[in-house]
Amino acid sequence: MRTYGTFIADVKLLLSPLYGIEEAKAIGIRLLESVCGASVWEHIVEPERVIDQVSSESLDKMVKELLRGRPLQYVTGVQQFMGRDFKVSEGVLIPRPETEELVLWIKDEYRSGSTLKILDAATGSGCIGVSLACELPGAEVYMTDISSKALKISKENSERICSEERLKRANVKNPVIFRADLLTGALSQTIFSGGTLDIIVSNPPYVLESEKSLMRSNVLDYEPHEALFVPDSDPLLYYKALASWAKDLLKDGGALYMELNEAKGLETAELFMEREFCDVELRNDLNGKVRMLRCIYREN
Known part of the structure; x- marks a missing residue:
């Protein structure tokens, strides 16, 4: 007879070689929550x-899927972001906790969304755009991606x-979602006219191809490479x-907010200063790594 307690013990034994004991235990708790609806404390009480x-x-x-290396979020079909459950599956990047800090930066600077127009470029699961629509009620949020799965x-x-x-x-609006290629600039002009957005936010691909060897196999084998990697020749x-x-x-x-490669922070900031953006600011994430950039667009 299997109980909550014996299941957690089994998962720790099976998965600890891959994840370590504490992470294996946390995974077991997540699985109980996903399948049995158990709270995080039920296996204890x-x-x-x-x-x-x-x-x-x-x-x-x-x-068994986890033992094959499939990420937990794809196994359960869910990743929590900003306290909300987002559906994820292969072909869509798994939202990271660090990206929540980008959303919080915008929320802290604007507070009210009543008149804001926001574009989330390369939206993936929609975690940034949907979170901003919820955190800034009244905001008109637009989300784009090139991937039909995303x-x-x-x-x-x-x-x-x-x-x-x-x-x-009240006043939380569903984002408008449409296909666009960030690199070619192919954007539906019927959605909104130029010069009308308050904020563009993006978590674009930024991991160098040469950094693949530093990444865990469950990321390399399952998450979409087109959402992760850029060529070393043009990072x-x-x-x-x-x-x-x-x-x-x-x-x-208007403001542009982005997540970035910690090794390319200064280089990215210089790019925007060279293009005459103002108030360029880099910020560290909670781990002390340069992770975010904000800059302001001013007309001549």
Whole structure:
């Protein structure tokens, strides 16, 4: 008979060689939550609670997938971001905790979303754009990606999460989602006219091809490379594109917020200063790594 307590013990034994004991235990708790609806404390306060046969089989299947290296978020189909559950699957980048800090930076600087127009470029799962729509009620948020899979997932997340959020706070608007290629600049001009956006935000690909050897296999084998990597020969190509988009689409005084490669912080800042953006600011993440940049567009 399998219980919450024995399942956690089994998961620690099986997964600790891959993840370490503490992370393996945390994974076991997440699996119980996903399959059994258990809270994070139930395995402690009710370790003898019995897991039914159907749930036990589902848990076994998930553990086998994890042993093959499949990321937990793809196994459960969910990643939490800004306190909300976002659907994820192969073909869409898994949201990282560091990206929450980018959202919080924008939220702290604007507070109210009543008149804001925001574009989330290369939206992926939609975690940034949807979170901003929820955190800044009234904001008009637009989300773009070149990937049809990302557009599908981000639309599902937008519809579900914004609907749930409207039960708690009024005036939360569903983002407008459409396909666009950040690099070619192919953008539907029927969505909005140039010079009308207050904010562009993006977490573009920025990991160098040469940095692949530093990454875990579960990232390399499962997450979309087109959302992660850039050629060593042109590591800032997406930031060059974002600078162009910003000059076309931001209103005077509008802001561009980006996540970036910690090794390319100064180089990225210089790129925007050379293109005559103002108030260029780099920020560290909670781990002390240069992770974010904000700059302001001013018309001549």
